[in-house]
Amino acid sequence: MLLIRQDGLGDTLLMTPLMAALKQNIEGLELSVLASPIGAQALKGNPAVDNLLVVDGKKLSPFGYLKLAFKLRRKKYDVAISISEKFCPRLLTWLSGSHIRIGFSPGTTQPLKSILLPMVFTHRIQYPNDPSRYSDLHEVERYMELLHPVGIKLNGGELKIYLPEEKLAWAKNYILSAGGGSELIALHLSQKWATEGWPKEFLAEMIEYLLRKMPYAGLVVTYGELEAEWVKPVLAMLPKDRVHIYFSRDFCNWAALLSQCKVLITMDTGAAHVATALHIPMVDVFPSEHFEHCSSRWYPWHVPHRVVKRESLASSSDDKSRKIKRSFLENILGSTEELMAGSSEKVET
Numbered sequence: 001m002l003l004i005r006q007d008g009l010g011d012t013l014l015m016t017p018l019m020a021a022l023k024q025n026i027e028g029l030e031l032s033v034l035a036s037p038i039g040a041q042a043l044k045g046n047p048a049v050d051n052l053l054v055v056d057g058k059k060l061s062p063f064g065y066l067k068l069a070f071k072l073r074r075k076k077y078d079v080a081i082s083i084s085e086k087f088c089p090r091l092l093t094w095l096s097g098s099h100i101r102i103g104f105s106p107g108t109t110q111p112l113k114s115i116l117l118p119m120v121f122t123h124r125i126q127y128p129n130d131p132s133r134y135s136d137l138h139e140v141e142r143y144m145e146l147l148h149p150v151g152i153k154l155n156g157g158e159l160k161i162y163l164p165e166e167k168l169a170w171a172k173n174y175i176l177s178a179g180g181g182s183e184l185i186a187l188h189l190s191q192k193w194a195t196e197g198w199p200k201e202f203l204a205e206m207i208e209y210l211l212r213k214m215p216y217a218g219l220v221v222t223y224g225e226l227e228a229e230w231v232k233p234v235l236a237m238l239p240k241d242r243v244h245i246y247f248s249r250d251f252c253n254w255a256a257l258l259s260q261c262k263v264l265i266t267m268d269t270g271a272a273h274v275a276t277a278l279h280i281p282m283v284d285v286f287p288s289e290h291f292e293h294c295s296s297r298w299y300p301w302h303v304p305h306r307v308v309k310r311e312s313l314a315s316s317s318d319d320k321s322r323k324i325k326r327s328f329l330e331n332i333l334g335s336t337e338e339l340m341a342g343s344s345e346k347v348e349t
Contacts, residue, residue, distance in 0.1 A: 010270035012039030017157035019048040041251040045162035069095035123149040159277035171256035186261035188271040189223040197313035204237035306335035
């Protein structure tokens with residue numbers, strides 16, 4: 001069987017319950033997964049994956065895609081499932097030549113695609129691709145519906161990451177050498193923090209506020225290569241004590257470092273799903289645009305969390321902006337303190 005998921009880190013992690021369900025319910029199944037380089041990082045060491053095919057679709061020419069299609073066709077997969085709703089994964093599912101080809105169909109929300117998809121997939125799972133049609137299905141549950149044509153009907157399972165012991169040992173030593181601290185909070189920085197009129201400098205204000213209100217806690221600030229330049233002005237404003245800054249070049253090191261923290265604060269769904277797979281409670285911040293749709297589909301799955309809505313500052317007066325910022329800081333603080341205290345109740349603030 002072939003699974004195709006050429007997307008990011010979080011999207012790839014969300015299909016790990018589906019992979020586990022396949023291996024548990026189909027005896028003798030050999031499972032191959034075609035993943036992007038960044039997504040493949042989350043699948044290394046996963047016992048459900050027999051063959052991991054890593055392909056950077058962004059760098060493939062049309063000839064490269066044709067070559068890949070012939071390679072997949074020679075494998076003679078009985079079943080191919082496109083987890084992604086993008087064009088290239090769907091095309092590869094069709095070109096694989098599998099007898100059973102499964103994928104999502106947007107239904108009447110995208111009529112042209114719905115007309116063409118019967119030629120691509122032998123089995124189509126109807127799911128409207130429309131943010132105005134909110135659903136109570138989490139993305140993990142939605143993915144599990146792709147298994148119905150092969151006779152598996154489950155609601156979902158846990159997200160999984162398998163980190164090498166040496167990486168976990170490295171993370172413990174890193175924290176000790178950086179000053180230790182038993183009450184560590186992780187804050188992952190991404191450019192999503194500077195949307196809807198919010199200045200990135202506000203991050204420094206938020207960090208200072210959290211440290212002042214929680215004198216017992218330390219903060220681990222992480223960011224990736226895409227934020228390396230963007231985040232420099234923010235890092236220059238941070239207090240030198242109680243803040244450990246980590247530039248996450250190595251995925252396993254970064255994930256292991258998160259595992260040493262009691263709570264993660266993030267606006268990045270990839271970081272949120274990594275923390276979910278590591279069973280780390282988190283404050284998951286969603287922007288106000290399409291809040292209900294996004295927070296219902298991508299909230300942290302089966303871990304203690306708080307979902308915080310961040311109102312837009314665009315077109316707000318100075319007085320209104322100050323009130324929104326103050327309310328947001330109070331929500332972040334209250335949510336973090338509740339999770340640090342060990343509460344497991346799901347609450348939206």
